Amino acid sequence: MPVLPQRIRLYARLGTWMGFLVLVGPLVCLGQRPQKSVSSFERAQLHGLTYPKPAVNFFEGAVLGNGGMGVVVTTRPDAVVLRFGHNNVWDIRVAEANQEKLGTFQEIFDRVSQIPDTLPSLTQDPWFKSYATMARENYAKPYPRPFPCGSVLLGFDRREVELLGHTLSVQDGLCEVQFLFKEEKESATLQLFVDRTRDRLWMRVIDAKDQPLTKKLFNRLRVLPDPSTPKEFPRYQVQTDTAAGVLSFQQTLPYQVPEQYDPQRGHPRDRAFALTVRVNSTLGTKARPNWEGRWQPMGRLENTLEAEGNLVGYVDLREGLAAELATTGTWPDAPPSHDQYQSTYQQNRRHWQDYWARSGVQLSDSFLEQIWYRNLYFMHCAVREGVTCPGLFANWSYQDIGTSWHGDYHFNYNTQQPFWVTFSSNHLEQNLPYVELVNNLLPVCQQWAKEYYGLRGAYFFHSAYPVDMTTNPYPVPTWGWEISETPWTVQSLWWHYRYSMDTTFLQERAYIPMQQAVRFLVDYMKRPEASGPPRWNDDAYHIFPTVPPELYGLRPGFAYNYDCLADLTLTKYLFQAFREATRVLGTEGQERALLRDVETILTHFPKYPTARTKTGKEVFVSVPGEHPDMVYNVPVPLMTSFPGDEHGLHSAPDTLALLRNTLHHSAIEGANDLVFHSLQAARLGALDLEAFKRHVAYCLLPNGTATDRTLQVGGRLHDETAFDFHDKMGIWFENFALPAVINECMLQSYTDTLRLFPNWPDQGIAQFATLRTMGAFLVSAEKRDGRITFFEVFSEKGGLLKVYTPWPTGARLHRGRKVERVSGRVLMIETEPGETLRFTPLKK
Structure with a gap:
């Protein structure tokens, strides 16, 4: 079961890291020239991570996971420490005070309208300052948040053993920690992997010949509850069985806020988790001298390992309602064995083979290929159907790592972004937790639309939690009044349908959230304040008031608080998508009145805001009246290209010129643009891939994940801002979407007409296999030294295939046993479900 050839692993274990790199280097070079087909499982093997020293920092450790449980493998010169988290494990307390003080949208709007527009900020008005503080009071609490699930420590005597470092295979999720026995100069390896079928981490120790170390x-073995556990929580419960090699603790997660919770009685909806480590060794205890020279016994969750070798074990993480998770004092599973370890590993390996078989790339640019495979590995560790949708930092946490902004859902790009990669990479199943999240939020969002706004439909919040909410967690009329988040939240449900062409999914999981968002937007835009005199001198229906993502907030006189480009393009997209959804499902009749309102608004839709630069060039801006040199946090000005899907390489020359002017003129502060802005540039065929690679490299952490790093001051940031202030907040789930940028450079389908290699250089070789497109087509192709050598399309559901032909002389179409010549700027071919079509260039 070697991850790399045995001689390479042996060099790694012996600590000759230079030899290790010399051996791996030729493999990477030899692998750069694509063969006729992409074996992504084998390509993934080339992109493992190596850390040739102790990884004492959380962000240096190896990242493991199964979509539910997450583990970070950190190492010290005297121990291996495993940090556990889980997407389902949260501090579920939620504060919902002051609901009677919030008032209604109309009441607050009327009060804000009376504040003089001469004030530089609304917070200079005493009433508004007090109101905003009150409205934010609940969000200012430290809960809800992802809750760390504790740590497991494996200690050793560093007088006898040296820890050399670790490797992580993204091919199959195997982490190997290398050691050297100092006197004997013998190597040993601790192997760890997370079971894909249950929340269990397996571990064993082997020698240089891959045999159990004798x-x-x-x-020593120790289990550590997380030190950030609030003091008001019930004390964790300890359970040990030294004869069975078991250490375990269970932590209750209260349902109620502290002032309401009785730790002695608990609550029926309390949740809990239990972290249990079991090894095939009996456990003992001993005392050791402390720094004062006094003998100190081991604690309740620490023991010695009595076995002399052949160590194998596992760590289980169980979670659920506290009443159902009570420990029983028995251990139903058999003691861990090397045979169990091996069979589970082989099962895991088959799972990863299936995962990588869904799509693959083979690129002469090894760094771009590395970005692709590593981030799809991280994505698979972070998300899984049937498990709570990950928040900002997914399933990895320790102390306050992973808790910034509650680690929650932000619907002005953060929550949506990681799932962008699921579509083109042919992993639609990974989008389902997001779909489930939207459907779970729908009832409370409908309630808010009705009770706060007095409108139909659903208003999707700026922030949300995976806990029992009964109201808007962030009703502050700054970010809490962003309208773009309502169409943005449901947009990708339509994308899921378009990439799958699954009408059952559309009917059962996408249609109602889309419908409810459309109802709210129609009612919001048809309010008296949003059209006609005295405010408006046109016949348009405006989006007013609103707030651009991460910019301005609410302003006196509502300056910069109407017709934000993000609101406009996403609302237009949703209206058009809903119109098409009713046609697909045959609901035009029952939606007649709503569709009529949609058509009326689209006919009288506001124009996208633009401005003139100092050089006289026209550019898009985020809101009307904005200065074109504004420094943005979220790249709003290019949102008509992505995610609005309205503009791109298909656009008229003047529109494309306007977009490219905007791209080159936009000032982005960083933090929210690594994937987002790069995707927009790729959509325009204008992404500088070398600059993109440098940007990714700038943001990389030692564990291989990409953080959000600042690029410039001038917006919300200043010269004393630490440009790496995001680094230690957590592992940024959103940036696992990086492969989507590379996919977009090789294949685009947002117009329903496929475009091959729209943003790829002519030098080198690029090959991709079974990337998914709108229309449910799986596409494979190769570009070699500026020439597309072939492309192949598998039609999953049938239907009309449209492709911009890559060859001016036309193509030879191989269709089963038939071969025919096809030509034209756009190839248009009716396909059958399950049919494969292969295209090669016609010779002159």
Whole structure:
């Protein structure tokens, strides 16, 4: 089961890291020239991570996971420490005070309208300042948040053993920690992987010949509850069985806020988790001298390992309602064995083979290929159907790592972005937790639309939690009044349908959230304040008031608080998508009145805001009246290209010129643009891939994930801002969408007409296999030294295939046993479900 050839692993274990790199280097170079087909499982093997020293920092450790449970493998010169988290494990307390003080949207709108527009900020008005503070009071609490699930420590005597470093295979999720016995100069390896079928981490120790190590490596075992556990929580419960090699603790997660919760009685809806480590060794205890020279016994969750070798074990993480999770004092599973380890590993490996078989790339640019495989590995560790949708930092946490902004859902790009990669990479199943999240939020969002706004439909919040909410967690009339988040939240449900062409999915999981968002937007835009005199001198229906994502907030006189480009393009997209959804499902009759309102608004839709630069060039801006040199946090000015899907390479020359002017003129502060802005540039065929690679490299952490790093001051940031202030907040789930940028450079389908290699250089070789497109087509192709050598399309559901032909002389179409010549600027071919079509260039 070697991840790399045995001689390479042996060099790694012995600590000759230069030899290791010399051996791996030729493999990467030899692998750069694509063969006729892409074997993504084998390509993934080339992109593992190596850390040739102790990884004492959380962000240096190896990242493991199964979509539910997450593990970070950190190492010290004297121990291996495993940090556990889980997407389902949260501090579920939620504060919902002051609901009677919030009032209604109309009441607050009327009060704000009376504040003089001569004030530089609304917070200079005493009433508004007090109101905003009150409205934010609930969000200012430290809960809800992802809750760390504790740590497991394996200690050793560093007088006898040296820890050399670790490797992580993104091919199959195997982490190997390398050691050297100092006196004997013998190597040993701790192997770890997370079971894909249950929340269990397996571990074993092997020698240089991949056999169970017969001598003792670790001398102590310890389980550590997270030190950030609030003092008001019930004390964790400890359970041990030294004869069975078991250490375990269970932590209750209260349902109620502190002032309401009784720790002695608890609550029927309390949740809990239990972290249990079991090894095939009996456990003992001993005392050791402390710094004062006094003998100190081991604690309740620490023991010695008595076995002299052949160590194998596992760590289980169970979670659920506290009443159903009570420990029983028995251990139903058999003791861990090397046979169990091996069979589970082989099962895992088959799972990863299936995962990588869904799509693949093979690029002469090894760094771009590395970005693609590593981030799809991280994505698979972070998300899984049937598990709570990950928040900002997914399933990895320790102390306050992973808790910034509650680690929650932000619907002005953060929550949506990681799932952008699921579509083109042919992993639609990974989008389902997001779909489930939207449907779970729908009832409370409908309630808010009705009770706060007095309108139909659903208003989707700026922030949300995976806990029992009964109201808007962030009703502050700054970011809480962003309208773009309502169409943005449901947009990708339509994308899921368009990439799958699954009408059952559309009917059962996408249609109602889309319909409810459309109802709210129609009612909001048809309010008296949003059209006609005295405010408006046109016949348009405006989006007013609103707030651009991450910019301005609410302003006196509502300056910059109407017709934000993000609101306009996403609302237009949703209206058009809903219109098409009713046609697909045959609901035009029952939606006649709503569709009529949609058509009326689209006919009288506001124009996108633009401005003139100092050089006289026209550019898009985020809101009317905005200065074109504004420094943005979220790249709003290019949102008509992505995610609005309205503009791109198909656009008229003047529109494309306007977009490219905007791209080159936009000032982005960083933090929210690594994927987002790069995708927009790729959509325009204008992404500088070398600059993109440098940007990714700038944001990379030692664990291989990409953080959000600042690029410039001049917006919300200043010269004393730490440009790496996001680094230690957590592992940024959103940036796992990086492969979507590369996919977009090789294949675009947003117009329903496929475009091959729209943003790819002519030098080198690029090959991709079974990337998914709108229309449910799976496409494979190769570009070699500026020439597309072939492309192949598998039609999953049948239907009309449209492709911009890559060859001016036309193509040879191989269709089963038939071969025919096809030509034209756009190839248009009716396909059958399950049919494969292969295209090669016609010779002159």
